[in-house]
Amino acid sequence: MKKVPYDLIVIGSGPGGYSAAIRAGQYGLKTALVEKQPRLGGTCLLVGCIPTKSLLQTADVWQRFVHAADEGIQCENPRLDYPKVKDRKDGIVSKHSKGVEMLLKRAKVDRFSGYATLQGGGKVEVKSDSGVQTVEAKNIIVATGSEARMLPGLEPDAERILNNIEILNLTEVPKSLAIIGAGAVGSEFASIFHRFGAEVTLIEMLPRIVPVEDEDISKELERNFRKQKMRVETGARAENIRKTGHSVQLTLTTKEGKQEELEVEKLLVAVGRKPNTASIGLENTKVELDRGFIKVDGNQQTAEPGVYAIGDVVLGTPQLAHVATREGMIAVAHMAGKPAIPIDKNRIPSATYTEPGIGSVGLTEAQARAQGYQVKVGRFPFAGNSRATILGHHEGFVKVVADERYGEILGVHIIGPEGFELIAEAVAAMEAEATVELMMQTIHAHPTLYEAVGEAFNAVYGLSINA
Numbered sequence: 001m002k003k004v005p006y007d008l009i010v011i012g013s014g015p016g017g018y019s020a021a022i023r024a025g026q027y028g029l030k031t032a033l034v035e036k037q038p039r040l041g042g043t044c045l046l047v048g049c050i051p052t053k054s055l056l057q058t059a060d061v062w063q064r065f066v067h068a069a070d071e072g073i074q075c076e077n078p079r080l081d082y083p084k085v086k087d088r089k090d091g092i093v094s095k096h097s098k099g100v101e102m103l104l105k106r107a108k109v110d111r112f113s114g115y116a117t118l119q120g121g122g123k124v125e126v127k128s129d130s131g132v133q134t135v136e137a138k139n140i141i142v143a144t145g146s147e148a149r150m151l152p153g154l155e156p157d158a159e160r161i162l163n164n165i166e167i168l169n170l171t172e173v174p175k176s177l178a179i180i181g182a183g184a185v186g187s188e189f190a191s192i193f194h195r196f197g198a199e200v201t202l203i204e205m206l207p208r209i210v211p212v213e214d215e216d217i218s219k220e221l222e223r224n225f226r227k228q229k230m231r232v233e234t235g236a237r238a239e240n241i242r243k244t245g246h247s248v249q250l251t252l253t254t255k256e257g258k259q260e261e262l263e264v265e266k267l268l269v270a271v272g273r274k275p276n277t278a279s280i281g282l283e284n285t286k287v288e289l290d291r292g293f294i295k296v297d298g299n300q301q302t303a304e305p306g307v308y309a310i311g312d313v314v315l316g317t318p319q320l321a322h323v324a325t326r327e328g329m330i331a332v333a334h335m336a337g338k339p340a341i342p343i344d345k346n347r348i349p350s351a352t353y354t355e356p357g358i359g360s361v362g363l364t365e366a367q368a369r370a371q372g373y374q375v376k377v378g379r380f381p382f383a384g385n386s387r388a389t390i391l392g393h394h395e396g397f398v399k400v401v402a403d404e405r406y407g408e409i410l411g412v413h414i415i416g417p418e419g420f421e422l423i424a425e426a427v428a429a430m431e432a433e434a435t436v437e438l439m440m441q442t443i444h445a446h447p448t449l450y451e452a453v454g455e456a457f458n459a460v461y462g463l464s465i466n467a
């Protein structure tokens with residue numbers, strides 16, 4: 001048999017690719033990783049999850065200063081130093097990018113810098129400023145991720161029309177900002193810049209913001225955004241977008257059909273992400289695509305033997321960092337002959353760090369009803385949770401969607417303080433196939449926010465105590 005230099009080549013160093021490469025190293029597979037960017041970490045670390053959460057954290061701290069008097073702390077004229085806020089974010093990103101580099105070295109993963117293209121037959125061409133080379137392996141993982149979709153005819157320009165990359169490079173808070181798209185990304189940026197003082201208009205074509213969440217969660221977030229005096233337009237269209245010397249103008253058609261000319265300093269387009277599969281040589285393989293996404297089986301294998309795909313390029317799983325990572329673990333386990341459990345889409349948590357925060361897992365109430373379950377809902381408001389009151393954040397609730405027959409937990413949806421952290425208990429409960437009854441008997445420490453989760457399980461049977 002022909003000897004190939006590598007057991008595995010991973011293309012892309014996002015949370016999917018770098019984690020897969022490390023795991024492969026841990027399993028003793030001779031592994032190479034190719035990354036076209038000078039820094040490692042992919043969208044999530046460089047221009048996604050991590051920098052946005054850094055800004056969101058600072059927005060939380062800033063709000064605490066603004067409202068410090070409510071807690072008996074007098075802060076005369078707090079001032080936001082946005083360049084410093086940006087520096088802090090950039091520092092966090094750099095630190096973790098270097099961390100990824102160190103982890104890959106420790107796992108003895110060879111790093112290739114350059115643009116990778118699949119050549120078929122286990123070969124990958126890597127093109128960089130210093131030339132072109134071909135690397136060969138028994139297995140390849142495609143983890144090339146995604147990039148922001150733009151609206152037809154619009155290009156990001158770093159000045160006025162922004163995507164997730166440009167907006168993270170701003171050195172001052174814009175006076176006004178329109179955001180097209182109110183999914184997790186658009187809503188998080190709205191929550192950042194509104195709290196930093198920008199006049200934000202959040203525009204969503206669908207009838208509700210964060211549209212993949214349970215309807216009650218969308219309603220509660222919209223209610224809170226409006227209470228914070230953010231302008232939210234759902235069922236609305238932004239058209240005729242044009243740049244002037246110092247602003248962006250657009251025609252906004254509201255759900256009532258009213259047309260308005262809106263002029264803002266900056267426009268953020270956050271209408272979803274397209275998979276990076278167009279020019280990576282997939283035509284040299286049997287890999288099958290559906291609308292640009294790669295089709296895989298439960299082991300993340302594509303139709304080309306030895307080629308796996310993970311993360312944002314994959315058809316049918318949500319574009320989330322932890323999904324990319326898990327899919328990487330599955331692919332590597334499979335090629336190393338270790339046990340691996342395929343992803344269960346109903347057990348993928350999602351976390352949105354708006355104010356209030358959202359954490360959810362499993363079926364929404366509407367999905368559970370549509371699938372024919374005998375749905376029972378337990379709901380507990382943070383208003384009844386003493387820790388939430390102490391934190392000064394008792395907006396939101398925990399909602400448990402259960403099946404009446406066996407007390408199966410079908411989904412849990414949280415909006416409120418630390419909702420994105422609290423969801424962990426529900427994910428573990430569902431993974432362990434715990435019933436509602438078992439979770440009712442689980443002792444929750446007092447006073448904690450996660451008592452609200454325990455109360456919501458009790459509420460399924462009308463047995464919550466504090467509400």
Ligand SMILES: Cc1cc2nc3c(=O)[nH]c(=O)nc-3n(C[C@H](O)[C@H](O)[C@H](O)COP(=O)(O)OP(=O)(O)OC[C@H]3O[C@@H](n4cnc5c(N)ncnc54)[C@H](O)[C@@H]3O)c2cc1C
Pocket residue numbers: 011012013014015016017034035036037041042043044045047048049050052114115116117143144145146164185276279280310311312313319320321322323324351
């Ligand atoms: C603003 C924003 C906030 C987000 N927040 C969250 C969050 O809080 N939680 C969450 O779970 N998800 C979040 N996401 C989504 C998350 O970033 C993605 O799901 C995740 O990064 C996908 O990981 P990946 O490994 O598939 O690809 P990516 O992270 O996109 O990495 C792909 C890598 O491949 C490289 N590459 C591409 N083509 C080639 C090539 N031909 N040759 C060599 N290298 C190549 C790219 O340069 C990149 O480094 C956010 C996304 C955005 C935009």
